[in-house]
Amino acid sequence: MIDVTEASFASDVLEASNEQPVVVDFWADWCGPCRTLGPVLERLAVEAAGRWVLAKVDVDSNPALAQAAGVQGIPAVRAFRDGKQVAEFTGALPEDSVRRWLGGLGPGPAETALELGRSAAARGDAASAAEAFRDALEAEPGHPSARRELATAELALRAASLDEGELSRRAASHPLDIEAVLGIADLEAARGDLDSAFERLLAAVAATSDGDRERLRTHLLRLLDTIPLDDLRALKGRRGLAAALY
Numbered sequence: 001m002i003d004v005t006e007a008s009f010a011s012d013v014l015e016a017s018n019e020q021p022v023v024v025d026f027w028a029d030w031c032g033p034c035r036t037l038g039p040v041l042e043r044l045a046v047e048a049a050g051r052w053v054l055a056k057v058d059v060d061s062n063p064a065l066a067q068a069a070g071v072q073g074i075p076a077v078r079a080f081r082d083g084k085q086v087a088e089f090t091g092a093l094p095e096d097s098v099r100r101w102l103g104g105l106g107p108g109p110a111e112t113a114l115e116l117g118r119s120a121a122a123r124g125d126a127a128s129a130a131e132a133f134r135d136a137l138e139a140e141p142g143h144p145s146a147r148r149e150l151a152t153a154e155l156a157l158r159a160a161s162l163d164e165g166e167l168s169r170r171a172a173s174h175p176l177d178i179e180a181v182l183g184i185a186d187l188e189a190a191r192g193d194l195d196s197a198f199e200r201l202l203a204a205v206a207a208t209s210d211g212d213r214e215r216l217r218t219h220l221l222r223l224l225d226t227i228p229l230d231d232l233r234a235l236k237g238r239r240g241l242a243a244a245l246y
Contacts, residue, residue, distance in 0.1 A: 001042055001045055001053075001054045001055075001056060002053065002054070002055050002056070003055075003056050003057075003058070004024065004055040004056065004057050004062075004065075005057075005061070005062055005065070006062050006064055006065045009057075009065055012055060013055055013080055014080065014083045015083070016053060017080040017081050017082060017083055017084075018082055018083060018144055018145070020050065020051065020052055020053060021051075021052040021053070021079055021080065021081045021086075021105045022052065022053045022054075022055055022079070022080045022081075023041065023045070023052055023053070023054050023055065023077060023078075023079050023080075023102070023105070024055045024056075024057055024069075024077065024078045024079075024080065025037070025038060025041050025054065025055070025056050025057065025075060025076075025077055026057045026059050026066055026069065026071045026074050026075065026076040026077070026078070027056060027057070027058065027059065027074055027075050028058060028059050028060050028074055029058075029060070031074050031075065033074070033075055033091060033092035034074055034075040034092075036092040037075045037077075037091075037092040037093070037098075038056075038075070040095050040098055041054055041077070041098065042054060044095075044098065044099065044102060048102075051106075052079075052102070052105055057069075059071065059074060069085075072090075073090050073091075074090075075090070075091065075092060076088070076089075076090045077089050077090070077101075079105050081105065081108065081111075082108075082110075082111075082140070082143070082144075083144075086105070087101065087104060087105065089101055108139070108140070109135075109136075109139040109140075110136045110137075110139040110140035110143050110146065111136075113132045113133070113135040113136035113139060113146075114132070114133070114136045114143070114145070114146060114149070116128075116132040116135075117129045117130075117131075117132030117133040117135075117136065117149060117150075117153065118149070120132060121149070121152075121153055121156075126153050126154075126156040126157045126160065127157060129149075129153040129156075130150060130153035130154050130157060133146055133149045133150035133153055134150060136149075136150075137150060147225055148225060148226060148227070148228065150225075151222055151223070151225035151226045152226045154222070155186060155189055155190055155222075155223065155226055156190060158183075158186045158190075159186050159187055159189075159190035162183045162186060162187055164184070164187055167179075167180045167183040167184050167187070168180075168184070171184060176204060176207060176208060176212075178204070178208075178212050178215060178216065181200060181201065181204045181216065182201075182215070182216070182219050184200060185197040185198075185200045185201050185219065185223065186223075188200065189223050189226065194223065194226075194227065194233050194237075195233060197223055198220065198223070198233070198236070198237045198240065201216055201219060201220045201223070202220070202237075202240045202241065202244050204216050205217060205220070205241065205244040205245065206244040213245075217241065217245065220237065220241055221241075223237075224237050224238065
């Protein structure tokens with residue numbers, strides 16, 4: 001259980017709900033029904049063992065937050081998942097009703113697919129992981145991490161099929177052998193050396209044109225998808241691509 005304020009709501013509730021549902025209890029010391037419902041929620045949160053998080057908001061200390069949430073009476077309970085409110089109720093419901101309400105907060109299809117994908121990735125099954133991450137994106141195209149995890153699984157699949165020795169020989173003989181450039185960049189990225197992968201691709205983009213340049217550009221964007229948008233390497237890579245193209 002966590003106490004949430006106006007200052008911490010975005011991180012403790014909205015951002016945290018991307019990992020698991022967050023149930024927010026709006027309450028006050030003087031509210032009798034709040035004293036009835038609060039212990040029920042707290043007990044069920046302990047029982048849930050991390051499947052969802054209970055956040056408490058004292059409306060007297062955080063009136064603007066209560067107003068923004070549309071709270072008109074307390075106790076008021078709001079559930080958030082993936083950064084959005086997904087359910088609510090008002091009043092001190094009996095425990096069995098609260099249990100039923102909480103039962104509807106399980107992971108949606110995108111989260112279920114993501115968990116399957118992460119399990120597959122953890123055991124080294126990149127093909128199954130990629131398939132699950134595609135399912136997650138289909139269920140929720142804007143999911144904050146599904147695109148990145150899919151790109152990472154697809155990179156692992158490509159890298160597993162490459163012969164580094166053969167690619168190195170081809171690149172030594174023909175520095176602009178596009179297949180060799182793409183393959184070596186994938187191997188570098190799969191080892192975590194994204195800077196080298198980006199530099200290799202950017203140099204090739206600057207030295208090619210037409211279809212080859214488009215293949216290189218598209219491949220670089222696929223590698224950029226493996227890291228968050230605000231990662232400094234992503235920002236540097238996108239700036240470098242713009243400079244190489246224009």
